Amino acid sequence: MNAYQETFFKKYGALQFLSGFGLILLLGFWLLSVGFVHVLGLGGIILLLLIPAGMVLMMYLWAKPKTAIWGSLIMGFLISGLGRYVAAPWGLSIDIFLFLAVLFVAINPAIVKNWKHAKNDIVLFSLVWMGYLGLEIFNPAGNGFEAWFYAMRGIGFYQVMAVPLVYLLFREEKDFQLFIKILIVFSLLGTMWGFKQQIFGVDQAEYRWLWDENHHEEHILHGVLRVFSFYSDAGQFGASQAMMSMLMGILAFGPFSTWKRIGYAVLGVIFFLGFAISGTRGALAVPLFGGLAYLFCTRNFKVLIAGLGAMVTVFIILKYTFLFQGVEQVRRMRTALDPENPSLQVRLDNQRTFGRYLADKPFGGGVGTAGFWGARFNPNSLMANTATDSWYVKIWAETGFVGLAIHLSFLGYVIGKGGYLSMNIPNKKHRAYAMAVFSCIVGVVFSSYGNQVFGQMPTGMVMNLAIPFLFLIPEWSKKQEK
Structure with missing residues (x-):
């Protein structure tokens, strides 16, 4: 070992632990490890093993905060499925x-x-909405505060943190391409x-979630499973x-x-089949x-007429014929067009119940009450025992017509603005x-009337x-022109 290497190892290497301060650190870490194992058992051992990995992460x-945003998007897909196997x-x-991501970008x-x-x-x-x-x-x-804290995260907290980060960090088209690939x-x-x-049925963890946690009534209809994959429910999976x-x-x-284009078309068909088996x-x-x-x-007038004609054809088939009635998924979709459907009537009754309760509450029943x-x-309250179903009913119930007006605005x-910009990109x-991103946003916004699509994971993330990517795309076009 030469003089430089010896100096390096004395300053940065394991020899540091032979000093008094180093020995105190080793003793402290040993005591901490013993405490973890004694109190948590196997969990303590796992936690100790995860500490180095956590430090590396x-x-x-710290160097690449973009990764934290991608991590939040990926976890949006996985949290519901993971929760069925490991309670955490x-x-x-x-x-x-x-x-x-916010902290490291700032400091x-x-x-x-x-x-x-x-x-x-x-x-x-986003700031105004989070302020409200x-x-x-x-x-x-x-x-109370605890209920508010848990509930406001999906309603506005994730949005107010994610939107500025996209504008600050994701300025290049390659970021958008990675976003599409992750999706x-x-x-x-x-x-x-x-x-x-x-095809093979649910596993043991999913079976427990269906039956022990009382999700079977909404996911098993007439003996047929509404597929939910590793999403929160079949409605979120289908949407x-x-x-x-x-x-x-x-x-x-x-x-x-x-x-x-062929690849996109094949993926479109595959995802459509996923939507179909959800029965949503x-x-x-x-x-x-x-x-x-x-x-x-x-x-394009011709394309518009052709598209509208196709939509009208599908509507007529579902509404006024019995074609494909032997397919369970088609039968389920057909009920969505029945104004006398019992499920629809229950939803309307629930909305009338909320209307009476919120008549003197312009700011709603409080975030975290429904x-x-x-x-x-608060399991015995009217808010908790009346199903919101719709995303907008949830916003109305918890934040009142004032909050609903801000959110809808x-x-x-x-x-x-998104539609105008999309049409005018050269x-x-x-x-x-x-146009693809804009159409997805519009579809999710309108589908959220029937289900809580907009605020649930992964669609919420x-x-x-x-949304910020939609408004960044015209900037890339302008840069390319220059």
């Missing part, structure tokens, strides 16, 4: 990833960022897992697959190479309204991407990234 995220607060992983001087990119209308809307949700802490009808990979895994359930089918279908008509009626709104948005954006969190923190602004490739 933190260092990596998986949802908090999204919070941790997004928080670390790491090596991260190049231009704060003026975050000064725009979409970020402002913050004031809901003081709603006297609420269930394809994990949606395809969801389709494959769904067909595994359809996500329908969105991806439409996204791939629109890109299949884009100005790309022949093989790329509300997800029909995704291709219906998203398709109308796309046809409108094309500004749905899952309401049942957890934001979504309306996104649709209005670059054909960028216009195809913009997808929308938090897709």
Whole structure:
């Protein structure tokens, strides 16, 4: 060992632990390890093994905070499925990833960022919405801070953190391409897992979730499984697959190479089959309204007429004929067009119940009082025992007509401005991407009337990234022109 190596190892190597301070560190780590193992048993051993991996991950995220945002998107796909096998607060992983991304971007001087990119209308809307949700802490009808904390995350917290990060970090087209690839990979895994359930049945963990946790009434109808894959439920799985089918279908008509268009078309068919086996009626709104948005954006009269004709044909087949009645999924979709459907009547009754309760509550019953969190923190309340079903009914119930007006204003602004920008992008490739993303956003927004699609994972996280990406695409086109 030469003099330089000896100096290095004395300063940075294991010889440091022979000093007094080093010995104290070793003793402290040993005592901590013994305590973990004694208190947590096998869990303590696993935790100790994870500490080095966690430190490496933190260092990596410190240098590349973009990875934390991709991690939050991936976990959006996985948290529900993981929760069926290992009971853990998986949802908090999204919070941790997004928080670390915000923190490291703010304090790491090596991260190049231009704060003026975050000064725009979409970020402002997100801040206003989160500010209103913050004031809901003081709603006297609420269930307290803890219920508010858990519930507000999916409603506005993830959005207010993710949207500025996209504007700050994802300035290049390659970031959008990676976004699409992640959606394809994990949606395809969801389709494959769904067909595994359809063909081979559910496994032990999924069986326990269906029967022991009382999800069988909504997922097993007339002895037929509504496939839910590793998503939160069949409704979310169906809506996500329908969105991806439409996204791939629109890109299949884009100005790309022949093989790329064929690949998009094949993926579109695969995702459509995933949507079909979910037996989700509300997800029909995704291709219906998203398709109308796309046809409108094309500004091609012939294509618009042909598309509308195809939609009318499908509507007539479902509404006025018994074609394909032998297919369970078709029978289920057909019930969505029946105004006397018992499920629809129950939903309308629930909305009337909320209407009476909220008559003197313009700011709602409080964030965290309805749905899952309401049942957890105040199970005997009217809010907890009245199903919201719709995303907008949930927003109305928890934040009142004032909150609903703010939320709908934001979504309306996104649709209005997004549609205008999508139609007026000169670059054909960028216009195809913009119209595809815009159509998916429109489809999800309208399908959320029937189910809580917009705020559930993974669609909620997808929308938090897709909306700012939609408004960044025209910038790439302008750069290319210059």
